[in-house]
Amino acid sequence: MQFAIIATSVAFLVIATLMPLSHRAVWWIRDFDFPRLQLAVLASGLLAVELVFLDLSDIASHGLITVTAACLLYQFWWIFPYTRVYRNEVKASLGAQEGDTIRIMTANVLTTNRNTDGLIALIRKHEPHVFVTLETDSWWQERLDVLEGDYPFSMKCPLDNLYGMHVYSRLPLEDGAIQFLVEDDIPSMHAMAVLPSGRKVRMHFLHPAPPSPTEHDESTERDAELLVVAKSVVGLDTPVIVAGDLNDVAWSTTTRLFRKISGLLDPRIGRGMFNTFHADYWFLRWPLDHLFHSQHFTLSFITRLPSFGSDHFPVLVELTYDRVRGAEQQGLVPDADDKALAEEKIAAEPVSEADVHEPQA
Structure with a gap:
């Protein structure tokens, strides 16, 4: 037996x-x-x-x-x-010129969650330069707008379908666009953030739908959106940050493919998983909320913040612009099979990298 x-x-x-x-x-x-x-x-x-x-x-x-x-x-x-025994993919910051750091907070709020005070308290405590909220509807927007005095620049797309998105920023946002790249009701946001030093950073915020019995039978929509954004940023001289709830784990085939095609780095490598979902069940957690960046940056810190009632933990990341040391960093490199797989996944949906808004410096 x-x-x-x-x-x-x-x-x-x-x-x-x-x-x-x-x-x-x-x-x-x-x-x-x-x-x-x-x-x-x-x-x-x-x-x-x-x-x-x-x-x-x-x-x-x-x-x-x-x-x-x-x-x-x-x-x-x-x-x-x-795990912490692995080599860091992103170097630790050694200091920065004044005005050359950027602190970003991402938070999937859970639309039905009503603890806006908890999230606002975290924002006021940690003072991110930019914060992005996911699953935010008009109710959430009305309450987050109390922060507009400190965050005068914003992009807003309130929706009632669990895919609303808001970006609030202390930094000027230039050439911004809200797009529906793959699905008519799932937005992404793209803009150029201007650091106090005057340096410009290209930013893309994403929240594609997951493969699940209640969402999509297949992952084609999610995979295509991630990969067209990856192709749109590869090889850019402009600093790049891509962040959001990607509804995919850090170690999946698709997320690794995104890193290979984009050339972006993952600051969690060698530092920890920073599992963000599910906040209520410690035994069922994995990293769904991500931030990837180009070689222009080193890492000041990354931390998972306390729960405020959502099923996701928020994440806070501070990056330092350091092009010299950053040039020594190396992420994943695609081979011919990776590139062919990326093209196959993109071809499954009517979208291409040309459709992705490219904020201009």
Whole structure:
């Protein structure tokens, strides 16, 4: 009986491990990209159970142990870069010229959440130069507008469909545009932020829909939106930041492909996962809220802020412009297969990189 239970558990673990190897975009396959940490923990516990309860003189037991160990190593390979023992992808800042830092806060508020005071308190405490809110409707906009005295520059798209978006900024925002790149009711925001030094930073804020039984049967919409933005920023001389709730985990095939195609860096590499969802369930958390940036920046700090009633934690990141040290940083590099896969994913939707608004410096 014990052997049968363990064998069934191993079979589930193998299926969950192999599923994401498929390039199919259907939600029930792509969602297995998310719980790699949980599956690694499951594999570790299962391995311990096998060593205690299985007959180690039986060759079948050896097979189960070997398969479990292989699944554990494979899952850990994906999440290992998001541990502190891994090399930092982004250098720590050593200081900056006055006016050459930018502090950005992202917060998926959960539309039905009514704790606006909690979010506003966090904003006033941490004083980001720019903050972006997701899932914000007209009700949220009315209450966040009390901050307009400190944040006179803004972009607003209140919606009742869980995809409203607002950007409030202390920094001037130039050549801004609100776009609906892939779907008519899911916005993205694009603008040039002007630092106090006069330096300009190209910013893209995204919140594509996830693959799920309640949203989309496939991930094609999400993947295409991420990748056309990636192609629109590759190789730019202008500093670039892309941030938002991407409804994808940091280690997924699509997010890694986004990093490869865009050339942008992930400040979490070597520092931690900074899991932002789900705020209410510690055992079901993964990094859904992201900030990627070009080599122009080093990292002052990144931190996950306390919950304010949403199902997401907010994230605060401060970057320092340092082109000299930043040039030494290296992210993921695409090969021919990566580029072909990106084109295949983009071709699944009627959108191209030419459709992405390109704020001009």
